[in-house]
Amino acid sequence: MSDQNYDAIVVGSGISGGWAAKELTEKGLKVLMLERGRNIEHIKDYVNANKEAWDYPHRGRRTQQMEKDYPVLKRDYPLNETNLDYWVNDKESPYTEIKRFDWFRGYHVGGRSLMWGRQSYRWSDFDFEANAKDGIAVDWPVRYKEIAPWYDYAEKFAGISGSRDGLAQLPDGQFMPAMEMNCVEKDVSARMKDYYKGQRAMIIGRTANITVPHEGRTNCQFRNKCWLGCPFGGYFSTQSATLPAAMKTGRLTLRPWSIVTKILYDKDKKRATGVEVLDAETNKTYVFNSKIVFLNASTLNSAWVLMNSATDVWPDGLGSSSGELGHNLMDHHLGVGAGGHVDGYEDKYYFGRRANGIYIPRYRNLFGDKRDYLRGFGYQGGASRQGYGREIAELSIGGAYKDALTEPGPWSMGIGGFGEILPYHENKVTLDKTKKDKWGLNVLAIDCELKENELKMRKDMLQDAIEMLEAAGVKDVKGRDGDGTPGRGIHEMGTARMGADPKTSVLNKYNQVWDAPNVYVTDGSFMVSAACVNPSLTYMAFTARAVDHAVSELKKQNL
Numbered sequence: 001m002s003d004q005n006y007d008a009i010v011v012g013s014g015i016s017g018g019w020a021a022k023e024l025t026e027k028g029l030k031v032l033m034l035e036r037g038r039n040i041e042h043i044k045d046y047v048n049a050n051k052e053a054w055d056y057p058h059r060g061r062r063t064q065q066m067e068k069d070y071p072v073l074k075r076d077y078p079l080n081e082t083n084l085d086y087w088v089n090d091k092e093s094p095y096t097e098i099k100r101f102d103w104f105r106g107y108h109v110g111g112r113s114l115m116w117g118r119q120s121y122r123w124s125d126f127d128f129e130a131n132a133k134d135g136i137a138v139d140w141p142v143r144y145k146e147i148a149p150w151y152d153y154a155e156k157f158a159g160i161s162g163s164r165d166g167l168a169q170l171p172d173g174q175f176m177p178a179m180e181m182n183c184v185e186k187d188v189s190a191r192m193k194d195y196y197k198g199q200r201a202m203i204i205g206r207t208a209n210i211t212v213p214h215e216g217r218t219n220c221q222f223r224n225k226c227w228l229g230c231p232f233g234g235y236f237s238t239q240s241a242t243l244p245a246a247m248k249t250g251r252l253t254l255r256p257w258s259i260v261t262k263i264l265y266d267k268d269k270k271r272a273t274g275v276e277v278l279d280a281e282t283n284k285t286y287v288f289n290s291k292i293v294f295l296n297a298s299t300l301n302s303a304w305v306l307m308n309s310a311t312d313v314w315p316d317g318l319g320s321s322s323g324e325l326g327h328n329l330m331d332h333h334l335g336v337g338a339g340g341h342v343d344g345y346e347d348k349y350y351f352g353r354r355a356n357g358i359y360i361p362r363y364r365n366l367f368g369d370k371r372d373y374l375r376g377f378g379y380q381g382g383a384s385r386q387g388y389g390r391e392i393a394e395l396s397i398g399g400a401y402k403d404a405l406t407e408p409g410p411w412s413m414g415i416g417g418f419g420e421i422l423p424y425h426e427n428k429v430t431l432d433k434t435k436k437d438k439w440g441l442n443v444l445a446i447d448c449e450l451k452e453n454e455l456k457m458r459k460d461m462l463q464d465a466i467e468m469l470e471a472a473g474v475k476d477v478k479g480r481d482g483d484g485t486p487g488r489g490i491h492e493m494g495t496a497r498m499g500a501d502p503k504t505s506v507l508n509k510y511n512q513v514w515d516a517p518n519v520y521v522t523d524g525s526f527m528v529s530a531a532c533v534n535p536s537l538t539y540m541a542f543t544a545r546a547v548d549h550a551v552s553e554l555k556k557q558n559l
Contacts, residue, residue: 006032006253008550009275009290011260011305014111016523016539017296018238018246019154023547024294025249029554032288033246034258036280036297037107040086040114042239046229048082056081075102076488078115083228086115092438098447102487103300109256110238111298112490115227118208118235119359119380120160121533122151122171126366131529134374137328137423140528141500141509144171150541157245158236158540159214161356162206170361170533176211178204179220179356183348184383184411189358191472200363200468205380207356208236208536215241222352235355257281259439262309263293263318265516271559272318272516278439292518292550292559296543299329299524300429303495304444306506306513306521307431319496319506319513319521326430328423328497329448330530332489335482336458338465339414340474342383346410350385357382360415360468362532364460373456374422377532379465381415413474417461420532421486422453423494448486458484491535493527511546518559520546 007029010020021033039045053059060082062074072090073079079087088105095103106112125144132139148171155174163178181189181204189202209220210233217233217240226235233240246252257280264273264287274289295302303326307317319325357380363369364376386409421427432445462479469477499505502514507526513519522543524535553559 003253004286004288006030006288006290008032008292008294009034009288010294010296011275012111012296012298012301012523013109013238013243013254014106014296014298014523015113015116015238015536016543017111017294018113018242019540019543020294020296020522020547021246021252022242023544024551025246025251027547027551028251029551030251031246032253032255032290034260034275034277034288035109035254035256036259037109037256039109039254039256040229040239042233042244043231046231049225049228049231051082051228072102073104075485076104078104083115086227093443094435094437095443096432096435096445098445099449100485101446101448102485103446103492104487104490105298109243109254113237114229114239116536117534118226118355119534120155120158120206120208120537121359122173123147123531123533123538124169124171126169127529127531130375130531131423136374136529137425138497138499138501138504138528141498147541147545150545151537153544154537154540157215158208158241158537159210159217160206160208160537161211163204165201165203167201167361169366173206175206176214179207179209179211179354180204181358182350182354182383184342184345184413185358188342188383188413188469188472188474192468195471199367200360202358202360205356205359209234209355216244217241220355222354224353224355226355259441260297260305261441263295263305263516263519265309265311265313265318267311267313270516272519278441280439283439291554292520294547294550295519295521296523299492299495300444300446302521302523302525303429304431306496308442314515318519319515321515322503322505324425324497324504325506326495327425327428328494329427329429329446329486330421330423330493330527331448331486332418332491332530332532333421333450333454333458333484333486334416334418334489335484336419336461336465336480337379337381337414337416338462338469338477338479339412340469340477342411342413342474348411349408358415371456371460373453375420375453375457375532377417377419377457377461379415379417381413383411383413385409385411413469415465415469417465418489418532418534419454419457419461420530421450423497423529424451427486427494429495450484450486454484491524491530493524493530493535496521496525497528498526499528510549511542520550522546
């Protein structure tokens, strides 16, 4: 290796890792970004971005062989023919489920920033103050006022489209023009507002799809093929936004196929000195040195790296002195909602496929509402017309069948809940030293479950969904309640929480590992609670803030 010394090393290239690389290089540091999987180049490697269903051998769906090869991925929607190579091979990278946890991963440059749902919401002080108010876990060491400027900063660069709604529980941001709700959504929203006297709102989703050209990216083309990679750069990803910005500085080195196995620690200086890397193609081991390390491998993998970085000083891993490393694992529980059909809009047509839906912000346990559980939930969903592939029960052949398919089908409306999971100490990950992956590395064991608080919440999530749709005039409303398996939300959080006390947290308020202050962890593992909104925008804001702090401390020679 020609160069093994850097100012900063970033472990992982997903949403937070991309932000760390951008911010560090733009502040003048020489940076190495390590990704355990393959490279995916913007535009060139989006090989399915312009395909339609008929371009795939199995019309984009899953096969029996795929289900056999991907025993975890088959549990939900990610298993399909259109972007199968974006998802981790379950057999090469297994994990142990002490309790069922659906872990859907992306090991490649860009990580899940290529496949994410793009919903982007700020937290409010209802969220930052919740643990202290409820006496749960530990208090967040920050409040909304401190993070608000960093939300501004992240939104302006990433490009978030949305409406300004003046909701205390969902602060407005620096938005691009919002996408438009369709006619059914507008009417349902108006009826809901009237029925609930303004106490509940249905708004257009706030999404990281740009609606005007931005930073060299072309605005969303309403193709709704985001998770195939967008050749236009219409949504925020590492490839479309942060990686080009970092590369533009000339100070970034990107190294794919690099599995970071441990952070190296100097117990005399009480600082990290760099990382050890296993080359995923050659199985050779390398050491890279740096002044600071940003760990952004994703919540569970960052916990794995820290636990695998055990020394005689910290036998349970770097950052384990508090006993909280690996604990307090959270996600959002979902699979609960309702849907029905909407009459009277058969003459309404829309062209294009809006890559966004509606959002119903949290209203439970707020503004005087008091339930028999803590926290709350929001809903995502939308209204649409059935497509041309629908089955018409009365017709199966002949001219009348063909005539019926020349018109779109009836309108329907559906919503699905996203509920908060509390940070339970016993929901955790550990190293399973009896099982190894393809590279001979110990795998994670996951022990996580929903508890009474979430199960009580799910009853409201179901009943409220049915009630709201019926109140808004939706017909034949039917509820659905899935199993709510943790992991299904693909919003893993916790495992290395921040806090004000090194005895009860892994990180301080600036995302520094208490035990090694030149190591910053800014992916979902730092989260102290989960709120009920999608978390990625919060990772972006905290990452930018942490880099600002790190570079300042570096200049002061404190690191």
